Amino acid sequence: MTYKEQPEQGEAEPAPPNEPALTALSLYPDEWALFLDIDGTLLDLAETPEAITVPPALPFVLETLSRRLGGALALVTGRAVAFVDPLFTPFHFSVAGLHGAERRDAAGRLRRALIPPAFQEMKRMIAREIEAWPGVLVEDKGAAVAVHYRLAPEREADVAEMMQRYLQEAGPDWILQHGKLVVEICPAHASKGHAVEAFLNEPPFNGRRPLAIGDDVTDETMFAVANRLGGQSVRIGPPKGKTLARASIPSPGRLREILAALAK
Ligand SMILES: O=P(O)(O)OC[C@H]1O[C@H](O[C@H]2O[C@H](CO)[C@@H](O)[C@H](O)[C@H]2O)[C@H](O)[C@@H](O)[C@@H]1O
């Protein structure tokens, strides 16, 4: 890895990585696979799901890292797969969406989650019910639905009760997923850990050690898989609650700096 001795005028030089888990990746790129969460990890959290911004350099940094890792880089997110490509245009990374319920592998094959007609109707009913709660937002993600209360935190208990009620109606094929000021109903088979394992059973991920980076409870299953398979797990953000992650990085901005330095 080489660094320019002097930054160009007006150009910020990315700080070299000092996180051992990530340094290993640059020293032994043939041995590691990188699994990255999106919201709160690669991207700063925003007030609403649509208000996120992608720093222009980030897609190119990820593409460079992916090439260096022989393609063994995947995004593992609660977003729908269809939402992800436009964020990182012009690149199409391997991606697991809806917390692992859908997945596009490195060969471009997409495994979708089914959307039963009754689930479509349930999403409409949820959207109607939250009309009474200003600031509460519904995010239709196809085979999952998220209700956000970041703009109306006083509605936390109402949202939790409503989603629990719809979950009972939806039956055993669905689960509740709590996140940052959000409650979601997802297919019961959704698991970021399973998605990471599925990638690791296929080229170009197979035979590599997983490095999983995330910020939220839904990332804990991929931390567990990474730890079990001799890899590394990194949590973004200040220490809060229990986590299986073995290392931490203070913010998405700092992670982006480290990734940019690794891609140099
Ligand atoms: O697994 P991730 O990639 O981290 O996705 C988790 C959820 O992220 C999004 O919601 C969160 O980010 C929003 C934008 O910053 C924020 O407004 C919201 O409060 C957060 O909960 C996304 O909207 C969800 O669909 C994802 O499941």
Ligand SMILES: [Mg+2]
């Ligand atoms: Mg996240």
